[in-house]
Amino acid sequence: MTTRRSTLKLLAAGSLPAMLAMPAARAQQPLLRQLAIVVAFPAGGATDAVARLVADGLRGKYAETVIVENRVGGGGRIGAVHVKNAPADGSVMLFGPAFPMAIFPHIYKTLPYDPLTDFVPVATTSKGAFALSVGPAVPASVRSMADFVAWTKANPDKATFGAPPGGGQHFAGALFAKQAGIPLQMVPYKGGAPSVVDVLGGHIASVVTPLPEVLQHVKDGKLRMLATTTERRSPFTPEVPTMKELGWDVVFQDWSGFLAPARTPADVVARANAAIKEAVASPKVAAALQAQGTDVDINSPADFARLHRQTWERYRDVVRSTGFKAED
Structure with missing residues (x-):
């Protein structure tokens, strides 16, 4: 308990400014030493390109060093399993499109991860x-x-x-x-x-x-x-018709985003979300994403979690409609 007497003692000792600064110091968390962004697809593709753009924006803001690791194989399963088993401290995150999380549960009889329980949604970056x-x-x-x-x-x-x-x-x-x-x-x-x-x-x-x-x-x-496969003609290709307007009900416009291992603390997820949001919204990254033909779309962890489940449910119905049989 801080009393008038104790405050006067702190003033006399010159300690009050340090005491007042303590909350701010706690709020300024130190940078992580390294962040590994795992991309489960080959270098040179759209997912890899976006990951590297965001990595540039996170370097020095979220972690001292930010690297992109291409862990290719299994259509995205190898990279997902690697992140599932990674430390839940914000130092390893999966970046990728929706389908390994939203489609694979409906086409494989066995899957080495559960998309809804083995990961925590951190932030979306775009929809494509x-x-x-x-x-x-x-x-x-x-x-x-x-x-x-x-x-x-x-x-x-x-x-x-x-x-x-x-x-x-x-x-x-x-x-x-x-x-x-x-x-x-x-x-x-x-x-x-x-x-x-x-x-x-x-x-x-x-x-x-x-x-x-x-x-x-x-x-x-x-x-x-x-x-x-957009709902309406893309601003990047306004001369190209959509499948929907041509008479086919083929509308696919999915999220790309970051996911962390389950049990990653909520404060770490919130900090990562804020850093990713800042990176994606920066003029340099936003312009580069738009130049690539990618729509910037940033969600909070809670909104991303809802979107994740909705996408999972939608693809369950899509897979059934094609008559595709589960493998493995």
């Missing part, structure tokens, strides 16, 4: 849609989705699309093929970047992939973007 694009394996005369549908029916042995198996791209392509009644076969890839390399090389007919992974190739005339 997919685009169906065709490359040189498809005749230059194919300029629209109607042309593509006709071409696939006439060339069923060549009608392919590349996507990571079990991802949102996979189900966007499968749902489109089912609704359009076309023989479009998926060719599996570990990530979007390798599939784009192959469509550019004419090894596959098309790709369903996040907009940022193909946007520059479309601008350069190397790929033709025929449709997007």
Whole structure:
């Protein structure tokens, strides 16, 4: 208890300023020595690119050193398991798209992690849609989705699309093929970047992939973007129609975000959320994300948790509608 007598003693000893400064000192938590951002997909893809942008914004703000680790394999499962088993102290976080958390529970009979209990949502950074694009394996005369549908029916042995198996791209392509009644076969890839390399090389007919992974190739005339999976036309590609407006109920626009191991303290999660929010909202990172064709979308941990569960439930219904059978 601080009394008038004790206060006078502190003043006399010169200790009151230090006492008053104590709460502020506690609020200014020291930087972590290192943050490892785990990306479960190959370097060069859209997820990796966004992770590195945010890492630059967190360096010196949240941790002294911020590194991006690409732990590729299992369609994202290897990276997720690594973070699940990491220390719950804010020093290791998973960054990635929704599908390893929202889709995999509905397509694999066994999964080495529980998306809803083994992780705590920290912050979303963006939401992104997919685009169906065709490359040189498809005749230059194919300029629209109607042309593509006709071409696939006439060339069923060549009608392919590349996507990571079990991802949102996979189900966007499968749902489109089912609704359009076309023989479009998926060719599996570990990530979007390798599939784009192959469509550019004419090894596959098309790709369903996040907009940022193909946007520059479309601008350069190397790929033709025929449709997007947005609810409304993307501001980044206003000339490209949505699948919805063309008559197919194929709307996929999912979150990308950071998740930490379960049992990470709430104050650590809140601090990480604030740092990520500041990094993503900075002019440099926001401009870079927009230049890539990514919509900035930042949520609080509580809002992200609700969104996470809603996405999990939505994909449960999507998987059922395609008739996809669980594996493993």
